[in-house]
Structures are given as C-alpha cells and as structure tokens.
Amino acid sequence: MRAAMERFETIGIIGAGAWGSALALVAARAGKKAILWGRDAETVASVNAGTGNPRYLPGIAFKEAVSATTDLAEAARANLLLLVTPAQTLRAILRDLAPLVAEGTPVVLCAKGIERATGRLMSEVLAEELPQARPAALSGPSFASDVAKGLPTAVTVASPDGALADAIADGLSTPAFRPYAATDLIGVEIGGALKNVLAIAAGAVAGARLGKSAEAALIARGFAEIRRFSRNRRAEPETLMGLSGLGDLMLTCSSVQSRNYAFGIRIGEGAAVADLLAEGCPLAEGAMTAPVARDLARVEAIDMPITEVVAEIVEGSLALDAAIDRLMRRPLKREEA
Numbered sequence: 001m002r003a004a005m006e007r008f009e010t011i012g013i014i015g016a017g018a019w020g021s022a023l024a025l026v027a028a029r030a031g032k033k034a035i036l037w038g039r040d041a042e043t044v045a046s047v048n049a050g051t052g053n054p055r056y057l058p059g060i061a062f063k064e065a066v067s068a069t070t071d072l073a074e075a076a077r078a079n080l081l082l083l084v085t086p087a088q089t090l091r092a093i094l095r096d097l098a099p100l101v102a103e104g105t106p107v108v109l110c111a112k113g114i115e116r117a118t119g120r121l122m123s124e125v126l127a128e129e130l131p132q133a134r135p136a137a138l139s140g141p142s143f144a145s146d147v148a149k150g151l152p153t154a155v156t157v158a159s160p161d162g163a164l165a166d167a168i169a170d171g172l173s174t175p176a177f178r179p180y181a182a183t184d185l186i187g188v189e190i191g192g193a194l195k196n197v198l199a200i201a202a203g204a205v206a207g208a209r210l211g212k213s214a215e216a217a218l219i220a221r222g223f224a225e226i227r228r229f230s231r232n233r234r235a236e237p238e239t240l241m242g243l244s245g246l247g248d249l250m251l252t253c254s255s256v257q258s259r260n261y262a263f264g265i266r267i268g269e270g271a272a273v274a275d276l277l278a279e280g281c282p283l284a285e286g287a288m289t290a291p292v293a294r295d296l297a298r299v300e301a302i303d304m305p306i307t308e309v310v311a312e313i314v315e316g317s318l319a320l321d322a323a324i325d326r327l328m329r330r331p332l333k334r335e336e337a
C-alpha cells in the first residue's frame with residue numbers, strides 16, 4: 001500500500017526579500033498558513049498591515065494573507081521551511097535555526113549560489129549546519145515580481161527523497177505556479193548557481209553592443225561549461241535540459257528584469273565593478289559565485305573559460321575587451337560539450 005502524501009499546513013519562509021515574499025504569496029495561494037520571517041521590522045510591519053513589501057516588491061499588492069514575523073523561532077516551527085536569503089548568508093541563518101528546527105523538517109533551499117568561503121553547494125552547507133533537516137531545492141525560471149503578480153510559471157522542486165519532492169511540489173502548486181518534482185538535487189543546484197554567472201557575461205555582451213549573435217554564442221558555450229561542471233559532480237545530464245537548467249538560463253540571460261543580466265549590462269557599458277558594488281546595486285548572486293566556481297573548476301580540472309573571465313572581471317583584474325579577445329583567440333577545438 002502506498003504511504004499517504006505528506007501535507008504541509010504551515011510553511012515558514014526565511015527571508016523577506018523579493019523571492020521570499022513572492023514564495024510566501026505562493027504558499028498562501030496554495031491554501032497554506034504562510035509565516036514569513038524577515039530581519040527588517042519595517043518590512044514585517046508592512047506585510048502584516050496588508051501593504052505588501054514596498055522595498056523589494058514595490059507596487060505589488062498582497063491580496064493573500066501572509067503573516068510576517070521577526071521571531072525566527074515562530075517561523076521555524078512550521079511543517080515545511082523555505083530558505084530564501086542570499087547564498088552567502090545561508091550558513092549564518094542555518095546556525096541560528098539549528099536549535100529551533102525539529103528533527104526531520106523538510107528544508108527547501110531557494111538561493112542560487114555557491115558559498116564563496118568554502119566552495120560548498122547550498123545542500124552541502126545545509127548538511128553541515130542542519131543535519132536534522134530533510135533537504136530539497138526549488139529552482140527554475142521565476143522572477144519574483146512575475147510570481148508575486150500571479151503570472152504563470154513552472155519550476156523544479158528536487159530532493160533525493162522523491163516522495164518528499166512530490167509532496168513539496170503538491171503543497172506549493174497553484175493555478176499559476178507549477179512545480180515539477182525531481183530527485184537530482186545537485187543538478188538543480190548547479191544549474192541555478194551557474195546560470196547567474198553566465199547572465200553577467202551575456203549582459204556584458206549586450207551592454208557592449210556586441211550583437212545578438214555574440215550573445216547566443218556565449219550562452220551556448222557557457223551552457224557547455226555548466227554541463228561539464230555538472231557531469232563532474234555526477235549530476236543527471238537531463239536535469240540541465242529542464243526548467244532549472246535551460247529554462248532559467250534562457251530567462252536570466254535574456255531579460256533586463258534579471259539583476260545578474262542588468263549587472264552585466266552596466267559592466268558592458270563601461271561601469272567599474274567596484275563602483276557598481278559600492279553604490280549598493282541589487283543582489284547579483286553571479287558576482288559572488290563566479291570566483292568560487294572558477295576556483296572549483298581549476299581544482300577539478302574542468303575547462304570553464306567564460307566563468308574564468310567573468311570571475312576576473314568581477315574581481316577587477318580583467319577588462320571586457322581583453323576578456324572577449326581572450327575567448328576568441330582560444331585554440332580552435334571540436335564542438336563537444
């Protein structure tokens with residue numbers, strides 16, 4: 001007899017930025033009690049007052065009931081947790097959550113990045129800091145503002161425990177938000193983290209007005225780099241052809257709505273990366289992921305020339321025209337993946 005599917009009555013969303021707020025709305029639309037944790041009391045008060053999240057989702061009304069809190073313990077008691085703070089903050093949040101989270105609680109990783117200090121994927125950080133959690137990840141083409149407005153999209157929810165992935169997908173599904181379940185957690189994470197690096201590169205090509213042919217060529221060769229990286233980690237090749245790979249790559253590498261692509265455009269137009277970061281530009285996860293992905297690729301002997309140049313550009317040691325020149329002058333080779 002098949003075991004009954006797990007149901008999640010309460011969903012705790014950790015991180016009240018754009019994506020956390022959008023996912024809280026998804027949870028509420030799916031008929032769950034959504035508890036949104038944020039560290040910023042003003043944002044929490046605004047959500048509770050029914051005036052939405054003007055800082056991260058300006059102009060978007062919250063029609064569904066979302067209960068926001070600054071009390072991490074309150075959110076941590078939920079049946080299912082979504083972790084939605086930036087990748088570089090995950091470890092610190094998990095340390096705060098460790099004494100608060102019950103054994104066996106499913107934790108869905110929603111950040112797209114690799115930890116800069118350690119080279120760990122988000123699921124590896126989770127295993128180290130919150131071993132009592134059952135891991136999952138949510139990724140795919142999904143701009144927070146689109147999702148918050150109720151525009152349709154589809155995403156991947158992956159967990160090594162397929163029944164858990166099915167249950168989370170079921171628990172978060174709405175008429176406009178269609179999660180597909182998968183078991184290749186690592187493949188889903190890699191696609192989500194590395195597409196941000198490519199989006200910076202694609203944006204730089206666009207900003208420098210090098211033409212749509214150049215953009216398409218760069219995305220295709222960048223996709224080959226992601227495939228090599230994934231293969232080396234024994235991820236399923238099919239995963240990259242799905243929503244969390246190709247789907248998100250297409251979205252992020254072609255839309256000015258993407259913060260990573262927009263960051264790249266500014267670089268292509270001639271802005272210095274140090275100035276962009278100093279002016280407090282919107283979160284561009286790829287700027288943190290590029291150097292660590294480059295370092296991992298070197299250690300694992302994976303050829304990732306586009307990731308290399310993006311890393312050097314964000315580190316300020318390579319100019320865009322020199323980067324293009326370096327890529328174009330590489331020895332000719334067979335077009336294998």
Ligand SMILES: NC(=O)C1=CN([C@@H]2O[C@H](COP(=O)(O)OP(=O)(O)OC[C@H]3O[C@@H](n4cnc5c(N)ncnc54)[C@H](O)[C@@H]3O)[C@@H](O)[C@H]2O)C=CC1
Pocket residue numbers: 015016017018019020038039040056084085086087089092093110111112113142143144145283285
């Ligand atoms: N915005 C989007 O469309 C999507 C974003 N994501 C991913 O979700 C993650 C979060 O992105 P967004 O919500 O868009 O970023 P955001 O910049 O809109 O919000 C980040 C939130 O995290 C909070 N935060 C930052 N540092 C923190 C810390 N140390 N402790 C606690 N809270 C902290 C901020 O106060 C803010 O509420 C990123 O990894 C991003 O790649 C994934 C899919 C879509």
Ligand SMILES: O=C(CO)COP(=O)(O)O
Pocket residue numbers: 112140141142143144196199248251252257258259260261283284285
């Ligand atoms: O991951 C995203 C869409 O799926 C959001 O992309 P940006 O972080 O580049 O805005």
